[in-house]
Amino acid sequence: MRPKASRLLPVGVAAMLATLVAVFYYPVGSVLSSAIYAGGRLTVDPLVAVLGDPFYTGAAHSLVTDPASVPGGVVGWIDAGMPRVEFGLFGFTAYQALLSTVVSVAVGLPGAYLLARFEFPGRAFLRSVTILPFVMPSILVAVGFLAMFGYTGVVNDLLGLVGLGPLELVGTLKVIILAHAFYNAPLVTRLVTAAWESVDTRRVETARTLGASPLQAFRDVTLPQLVPAVLTSAVLTFIFTFMSFPIVLALGGLELATVEVWLFSRVQNLALAEAATLGAIETALSLGLIYVYLRFEATQISAHGEGRTRARTPLFVGWRSLVDPRRVGLLAYSLVAGVLFVGPLASLVIESLTTPDGAFTLDYYAFLIAQQASAAVGTVQPLAAITNSLLFGVGALLLALPMGVLVSVVATRESRGSRLAEALLTAPLAVSGIVLGLGMLRTLVFGTTAFGHRLTITGPVVIVAVHAVAAYPFVTRNVTPALSGIDDRLVDAARSLGASRSTALVDIELPLIVPALVAGAAFAFAISIGEFDSTVLLAEGVDSATMPVALERYTANRSLGPNLGPATAMGTVLLAVTIVSFVFIDRAGRRWER
């Protein structure tokens, strides 16, 4: 609406789109196109090869290879008393995602009830900690679970003290699903708590005065506002766990492989064509799921309602707390949740400080610092991994911050811009890190021909670019609400006082969104520090390995020692960096909420 909008904006948007094309759309497009384009012509052969392979689609493969046999096959199956059917790799991936979603919702919902309806010391802290999994590297969580449930892990150590065990838990679906719940239950809790807190107490009170019992008022007023949040978080959890990679890789290996893990192993075996087809199918599935998610999200009632939040009930009311079944239930839940969420992280730290015999040691940390001159060729250097992570993190932050702010400015300044921004923000979510990493390998790393020159970009530059693409949506998600929360008239007032549009942006708008910028920057840094999926493919050489890559290598390569020592020590360092980022996000975020 304002006249003479800055000419810098179109230039910035063009630069950003060019960057995205180079490091996102072109690489990803090259992967997707190879699924339908081979030997210079369009073809369905690669898709048919994958979808018609019982290994991938199980019993459903005949839908592709021999559709005519399907009705007969179904009849035969019913005649045989409906025995267990295998649905192959895709079926298993969906199955574990579904189980993970059910468990995450089951663990997350009581947490939302606790946080939204009860007051107790540390409630605000717990509520803000639910953001932590967003920034916690999943390979770190996987190593935490190994430290807790592994053969020499904390659980088996404790069982050993009472003469039981040891149990072989790693490599079972149970541990994978628990690790997924660790990741996604806080997401459920967070979204549902926000929806619950946005329920206007006056609506509940009105229902009560009209004759509804507390239960009826909950059913008629509160529940309809919670259901969209539960569905949204469930769909999001399903998407995340369907595309889960490091947790399944570290805790399940190839025996419990999901599509993403198998895709990774195809790339490692240099079966790039098959990997690309697999990636295309996976991307199509995740786009479909994200469409469902966006539909659900649209039905969400805004959490920033005008209404008053209902007063919370004290959780602890003296000894009576122990006879109230509701409170006893919540306390029991808190114990279970405490073990699930604190256990793996505590185990990580404990294992990093103890020898397999249980004695205290700092050897693993010494290993991190020592120059590994004598280490075998191909071993990731720990100190280099730490510096790489920090450097890439800063690089990604410097790239992601302007990108994210630019998208926010476009989204808030023009009505058309918000749709474009939404599309720009959602695309990276739909494409798995493996697919992006594979695309980068196929294009920039192996080289591409443009304008008659052969371009090859490798190493740190590619990794930083990939991290920035993964991170900038988080900058935007922090900055957009802050920017759109600024009253337009502040800018109007500044301009009538003589400030140009860009001066007003610098003088007025930017200072007011500093907290959001800090939170967004910390997010970007944390995303970069934790990024594993693309990095593990792109950091093939040991020189540009990062902390998460080193973690995975140390976990997989037991030649370094009989236990997880080096991995847990590295994991503890990564955990510390993550927590520092989280503190920044939390502090800055809360300053804005006030």
Place this chain on the structure above:
Amino acid sequence: MTTTDGNSKGADNTAVEITELGVDFGSVTALADVSLSIDDGEFFTLVGPSGCGKTTLLRSIAGLETPSRGSVSLGGQDVTDEPPEERNVGIVFQDYSLFPHLSVAENVAYGLQFHDLSESRDTEARVTELLELVDLAGFSDREPGQLSGGQKQRVALARALAPEPDVLLLDEPLSALDAQLRKELRVQIKTIQRDLGITTVYVTHDQAEALAISDRIAVMRNGRLQQVDTPETVYRQPASRAVAEFIGDNNVFEGNVADDGRHLDVGGTLVPLPEGGNRAAGQSRTVSIRPEALSVTDGQRADAPTLSARVETVEFLGDAYRVHCRWNDRSIVVKTAATTPPEGAVDLQFDAEDVHILEPQRSGSTRSNSVRQGGPSANQ
């Protein structure tokens, strides 16, 4: 579209010249080809119901809205294509819009960095001077969050005045304040405006506020000017039924001119018309009469026109009663200074001179000096 209108007054004493200005928001016309000129030093008020286009017009003067047609000149300079920062106007918004991260003094000083002050004064002295002007001396180091609504608005006023703007624009500056404070601050604004002699355009939806402080008023409706004149003329001689009903309490009746040409037949009762002007019998006419022009009597003045009415509801106003009556199946409101509330059947008496004949629709701009209506259907 950028040429200055040849019919305008000399640039010497015209501060703001609006020529056939139109603003469209998509398919909605917010401002329909309005022309208007505002004199130097004048306190000019745009008044009308919400959505009438008054704020759009004000924002167009400031350069915060992009006109679809027409031009804006400030001090004889066409500024239609100039951004707000090139126009040297000061603006004050309803919700203060103080910069929350700057102190009071920093807010007031903000505009000074972009302007060369006319006299050689330093920023600090200018800020002090302005804070004294708005009775906020000693508030320099406060944060906006520590101020009351009235104090915030006075800081906003000081901030707008600091760079010595040519025109001061006030967009409903008092609407967020409570009634008592509103009256106090309105006097303060008027005093400051007169002392500085600064051309001021004031937007309000409150017709009483408009009458109280303005040199001239423009009544707006549906993106068009209805009447532009002094508060007295707008009040006493409204140009249209819409103006008559918007400005102040009023009783508006329709009827046909009686055979004698000197009375209006309103539902069977003959209401005398004021002197002057030929009115052909049978013509349809609309008249208005102010509540305070009617008196509640027992018919003491035998010669005065009398309406026999019945009291329905009485409101006590402190210094008077507002009496809602029923007359000829119509509502009629009377304001009386009587010490006891009237009741039952009453006679309402008035002078024929107090009956105001509203010009028929499409009458053009006969009552507005210096107004050129944009379209033929200015009064809908």
